[in-house]
Amino acid sequence: MSPVATDVGVRGGDVGASAHLFAALGDPTRLRLVVRLCRYGPASIVRLAADSSVTRQAVAKHLRVLARAGLVRGRRRGRESIWRLEPVRLEVARRYLELVSRRWDRTLERLKAAVER
Amino acid sequence: MTAPDASTDRIEKSIVVRAPRGRVWRALSDAAEFGAWFGVDFDPASFAPGATVRGRITHPGYEHITMEIVIERMVEGRLLSYRWHPYAVDPAADYSKEPTTLVTFELHDAPEGTLVTVVESGFDRIPLHRRAEAFRMNVQGWAGQMRNIEAHVAGRH
Numbered sequence: 001m002s003p004v005a006t007d008v009g010v011r012g013g014d015v016g017a018s019a020h021l022f023a024a025l026g027d028p029t030r031l032r033l034v035v036r037l038c039r040y041g042p043a044s045i046v047r048l049a050a051d052s053s054v055t056r057q058a059v060a061k062h063l064r065v066l067a068r069a070g071l072v073r074g075r076r077r078g079r080e081s082i083w084r085l086e087p088v089r090l091e092v093a094r095r096y097l098e099l100v101s102r103r104w105d106r107t108l109e110r111l112k113a114a115v116e117r
Numbered sequence: 118m119t120a121p122d123a124s125t126d127r128i129e130k131s132i133v134v135r136a137p138r139g140r141v142w143r144a145l146s147d148a149a150e151f152g153a154w155f156g157v158d159f160d161p162a163s164f165a166p167g168a169t170v171r172g173r174i175t176h177p178g179y180e181h182i183t184m185e186i187v188i189e190r191m192v193e194g195r196l197l198s199y200r201w202h203p204y205a206v207d208p209a210a211d212y213s214k215e216p217t218t219l220v221t222f223e224l225h226d227a228p229e230g231t232l233v234t235v236v237e238s239g240f241d242r243i244p245l246h247r248r249a250e251a252f253r254m255n256v257q258g259w260a261g262q263m264r265n266i267e268a269h270v271a272g273r274h
Binding site: 021022025026031034035038039092093094095096097099100101104105107108109110111112113114115116 | 124125128130131132134135136140141144145150153154155156203204233235237240241245246248249250251252
């Protein structure tokens with residue numbers, strides 16, 4: 001069971017937010033950062049860079065993109081920032097269902113076209 | 118274990134098609150016909166309860182993906198259901214131990230033809246990171262589509 005299962009947050013959604021979320025998660029490195037934070041909890045840039053194959057500078061850049069999409073937040077602790085996932089579980093779950101919904105719309109349209117031919 | 122959230126666990130869609138129920142049933146229950154409109158090239162196989170059926174996705178940009186479904190129930194002319202790993206898009210990942218969703222097609226007579234309803238449920242049990250991957254796949258899928266369109270247009274000039 002994923003540790004974020006208890007992490008339920010509600011936020012207002014709009015089409016623009018969806019586009020941000022798509023773009024933010026559409027990059028393999030950023031997706032790995034999200035999965036890392038999701039599985040093992042908050043971490044510093046140094047720690048995140050050590051766990052991945054990219055530089056601290058790259059991690060910092062990707063975290064800024066994720067932060068703009070509202071997926072992560074950094075909080076200063078001493079000389080470094082600790083980054084954590086925002087409570088996005090519900091948001092991801094909803095957007096995901098939108099993808100599934102659009103996919104079924106297209107699939108049913110193809111079924112319709114096939115049997116009406 | 119928390120109870121599934123109705124708003125994120127399940128999706129229901131329906132469409133009315135201008136064709137008799139028997140015709141729609143054939144399109145659902147015949148593996149080759151199903152594959153033709155669904156967009157998957159099934160290995161020679163037929164649908165039967167308990168059967169595992171595999172095939173290659175035929176949509177542009179997704180051709181490297183194998184789709185696998187396990188037929189659950191078949192009620193002649195009325196119902197087809199199967200289980201699968203939704204958006205199982207990473208060829209390197211082992212999805213076999215992960216939960217599946219249940220897809221159920223139901224057919225009902227309608228004045229204009231046949232009402233087709235599809236329900237997919239069980240999403241709340243799918244790991245969140247798997248669901249997040251679907252966004253990436255969506256982006257990649259689009260990139261693939263764009264490449265195909267470009268190739269198509271380039272070929273015409």
